[in-house]
Amino acid sequence: MEKHVIFSKFLEKTVESAEEFQEIREIITRYDTLCATHDYLMKKEAKSQDGTEQEKAKLKKFIEEKNNEVLSYNNTLAELVTQLDKVQSEAVKWESRWMHIKNTAAKKTLLLGRIKMATHNLYQLINKSKKQEFEVQVEETVDQLNVIQQFILDLSNITADIRKADTIGASIVVSTPV
Numbered sequence: 001m002e003k004h005v006i007f008s009k010f011l012e013k014t015v016e017s018a019e020e021f022q023e024i025r026e027i028i029t030r031y032d033t034l035c036a037t038h039d040y041l042m043k044k045e046a047k048s049q050d051g052t053e054q055e056k057a058k059l060k061k062f063i064e065e066k067n068n069e070v071l072s073y074n075n076t077l078a079e080l081v082t083q084l085d086k087v088q089s090e091a092v093k094w095e096s097r098w099m100h101i102k103n104t105a106a107k108k109t110l111l112l113g114r115i116k117m118a119t120h121n122l123y124q125l126i127n128k129s130k131k132q133e134f135e136v137q138v139e140e141t142v143d144q145l146n147v148i149q150q151f152i153l154d155l156s157n158i159t160a161d162i163r164k165a166d167t168i169g170a171s172i173v174v175s176t177p178v
Contacts, residue, residue, distance in 0.1 A: 116141050119148065126151045 011024045021027050123144040130151075137143070 119144050122148050 008024075011027055014027060015021050015024055018027075021030070119141050126148060
């Protein structure tokens, strides 16, 4: 008890010096209230700490999920970019082929136009040489070619007949005695 005498004297001096306390019991009640409040606040802080830890864990999990989602989107994006590059490369190849086809078609069209002009010119020359007009339309190149072919065959036959006549005439001249 002698140990506790010191505390009792301390409490009496505190009552004498402090204006807010009239009795030792008020100090003890105040102390009990402060201890109870301290315990309450400690429990509340522990609870808050647990809540904070849970929220941190949720946040960490959420961040991981979102990072994985971003990685997945980045992979998908990379695949799509690769596909886009392939498609663009393919498009360039086909555009090049299309340009080649168009250029070839233009050259062939030009050549066809020249052939039709030459055919028409030959057809007109034949008409002038025969001094007759064939009834073939300008657009009917095949019909004009048929007229030209017939003219060439006729000329070939005439030429062959002339050569034959020359050969027969030359052999008659050679075999006749003078």
